[in-house]
Amino acid sequence: MKPILYILIFLLGTLSFAQNKKVFEQANTLYNDGNYTEALTKYTSILDQGHHSAELYYNIANAHYKLNHVAPSIYYYEKALLLKPNDKEILNNLAYAKNMTIDAIEIVPEVGFSRVIKKATNIMVFDNWAKLSVVLVVLFVLLFLMYYFSQSTSKKRLAFITSVSALILAFIALAFAFNSYDLDQKNQIAIVFAQESQIKNEPNLRSEEAFKLHEGTKVQVIDTVANWKKIKLSDGKTGWVITDDIKLVTDF
Missing domain, CATH: 2.30.30.40 (SH3 Domains)
Structure with missing residues (x-):
C-alpha cells in the first residue's frame, strides 16, 4: 500500500504545482491588462494553497501597490525580501511603496565590523548557507579520499590543499548559516x-x-x-x- 500512497502524493503534488503555475500565469495576464483586483484574487488563491515564493509575494505586493494599498504592499515586499535578500527589483519597488507612508523615521546606519558581517550574511538565506556547508563537507571528504589513495606526490599535494580549503570554507559557510538563523530569530x-x-x-x-x-x-x-x-x-x-x-x- 505504501508505494501506491507515495505515488498518489507525488501525483497530487505535481497536479497542484501545475495548477498553481497556470493560475499564476493567469494572474500575470490580468495584472498586465490593468485588472489589479482580479490579479490579486488569483495570486492570493495560490497563497491559500500553501505555496510561498519570493516571486509570488513580489507580484502580490505590486498588485497592492497599484491599488494604493499602503500597508499590504510594503508587507508583501518585505516578505519577498526575506526570501530574496538584496534583490534590486524588490528593493526598488519597496522604496516606491514607502513613499506612500506618512511617518518619516530616521534610519540609524550600522557601522563597523558588525555591518560588514551582516551584509555578507544577507547574501544568502539560512537554508542556502546550510546547503553550501554540506556540499563543501562532501567535497572535503572526496578530496581527502583522493589525497589518501593517490600515488602521485603532486596530486596528493593538490588534493590536500584543496580539501583543507574546502573544510575551512565549510566552517565559514556554517558560521554564516548560524548567524543568518540568529538574525532571523532576532529580526521580528x-x-x-x-x-x-x-x-x-x-x-x-x-x-x-x-x-x-x-x-x-x-x-x-x-x-x-x-x-x-x-x-x-x-x-x-x-x-x-x-x-x-x-x-x-x-x-x-
Missing part, C-alpha cells in the same frame, strides 16, 4: 496595518501615549505581553502597540 519585523496606531509607554490602555504611527510603517517586535507587542523603530524609539494593529512579516 512587522508592518503597521492600522490607519493610525497609538503607541503606549506601557502595555495597557491607561498608559500615556508615547507617539503615533500610521499604516505602512516598519517596526521591530522585541517583546510580547498578552495582546501587546513592544516595538522598536529604526531611530531607536520604543513603545507598546496593540497586537491587532501590526502584522508580522515573518509569519508564513
Whole structure:
C-alpha cells in the first residue's frame, strides 16, 4: 500500500504545482491588462494553497501597490525580501511603496565590523548557507579520499590543499548559516496595518501615549505581553502597540 500512497502524493503534488503555475500565469495576464483586483484574487488563491515564493509575494505586493494599498504592499515586499535578500527589483519597488507612508523615521546606519558581517550574511538565506556547508563537507571528504589513495606526490599535494580549503570554507559557510538563523530569530519585523496606531509607554490602555504611527510603517517586535507587542523603530524609539494593529512579516 505504501508505494501506491507515495505515488498518489507525488501525483497530487505535481497536479497542484501545475495548477498553481497556470493560475499564476493567469494572474500575470490580468495584472498586465490593468485588472489589479482580479490579479490579486488569483495570486492570493495560490497563497491559500500553501505555496510561498519570493516571486509570488513580489507580484502580490505590486498588485497592492497599484491599488494604493499602503500597508499590504510594503508587507508583501518585505516578505519577498526575506526570501530574496538584496534583490534590486524588490528593493526598488519597496522604496516606491514607502513613499506612500506618512511617518518619516530616521534610519540609524550600522557601522563597523558588525555591518560588514551582516551584509555578507544577507547574501544568502539560512537554508542556502546550510546547503553550501554540506556540499563543501562532501567535497572535503572526496578530496581527502583522493589525497589518501593517490600515488602521485603532486596530486596528493593538490588534493590536500584543496580539501583543507574546502573544510575551512565549510566552517565559514556554517558560521554564516548560524548567524543568518540568529538574525532571523532576532529580526521580528512587522508592518503597521492600522490607519493610525497609538503607541503606549506601557502595555495597557491607561498608559500615556508615547507617539503615533500610521499604516505602512516598519517596526521591530522585541517583546510580547498578552495582546501587546513592544516595538522598536529604526531611530531607536520604543513603545507598546496593540497586537491587532501590526502584522508580522515573518509569519508564513
